[in-house]
Amino acid sequence: MPDHSKVFTALSDFIRTLLTPYDIDLALNDLAIRLCELLEVEGAGVSLAKDDHLRLATALPPDITPLEETQSTHQSGPCVTAFRTGQAVMVNDLHDPECRQTWPEYCKTAAEIDYRAVAGIPMKIEDNAFGAINLYSKHAREWGEREMFLTQTFADAATVYLLNASTFDRERVLNKHLQHALDSRVLVEQAKGIIAEARGITVEEAFELIRRQARSRNASLRSVAEAIVTLGLRL
Numbered sequence: 001m002p003d004h005s006k007v008f009t010a011l012s013d014f015i016r017t018l019l020t021p022y023d024i025d026l027a028l029n030d031l032a033i034r035l036c037e038l039l040e041v042e043g044a045g046v047s048l049a050k051d052d053h054l055r056l057a058t059a060l061p062p063d064i065t066p067l068e069e070t071q072s073t074h075q076s077g078p079c080v081t082a083f084r085t086g087q088a089v090m091v092n093d094l095h096d097p098e099c100r101q102t103w104p105e106y107c108k109t110a111a112e113i114d115y116r117a118v119a120g121i122p123m124k125i126e127d128n129a130f131g132a133i134n135l136y137s138k139h140a141r142e143w144g145e146r147e148m149f150l151t152q153t154f155a156d157a158a159t160v161y162l163l164n165a166s167t168f169d170r171e172r173v174l175n176k177h178l179q180h181a182l183d184s185r186v187l188v189e190q191a192k193g194i195i196a197e198a199r200g201i202t203v204e205e206a207f208e209l210i211r212r213q214a215r216s217r218n219a220s221l222r223s224v225a226e227a228i229v230t231l232g233l234r235l
Contacts, residue, residue, distance in 0.1 A: 082120030
């Protein structure tokens, strides 16, 4: 667990960022990055709810994407359970027989890509859940209450950002944001593959180039990805 000053600085920076006009894709990506750095975990994924089903919005690093997509396809896994119950789900070891019985497809994929422990944290306001965050470790580990509290705090800040609309207009704006985030991810994934192939680099390195281009041009990840996919932009 990081020291208090590091936590407060990271949380303050994240909240200040959310108070400005900010691209939702970058916001969720920053959320995953900050949690990985603060908690020293190997991966983090964010899934958002649409029509009462969780859909992958962002996953870092890219090698956890199959695990997140397995969960989305089967609507079964720690993240889905956290979303359904509104409570954090902490799994210290996915090799545990009970876990394999509860989430067979999920645990099989986790073993294939060599991830061992996971924690799912709901993104919610009061009794309404709008998504969930997954934290990943390549090693069996015990998840501490302070880690879960910290993650929930970041999750709450991101959820408020998603709901940054008037009470009467909340549902329309939320659905628009969620659909935008899910659609954007498809474009970004396509763009990463195109750049990775064109430059002979990994998809993670390709994403960093796309991210850097978006920031340098004060543009959204979606707009840069769309230019790569539809207009032939190359970085």
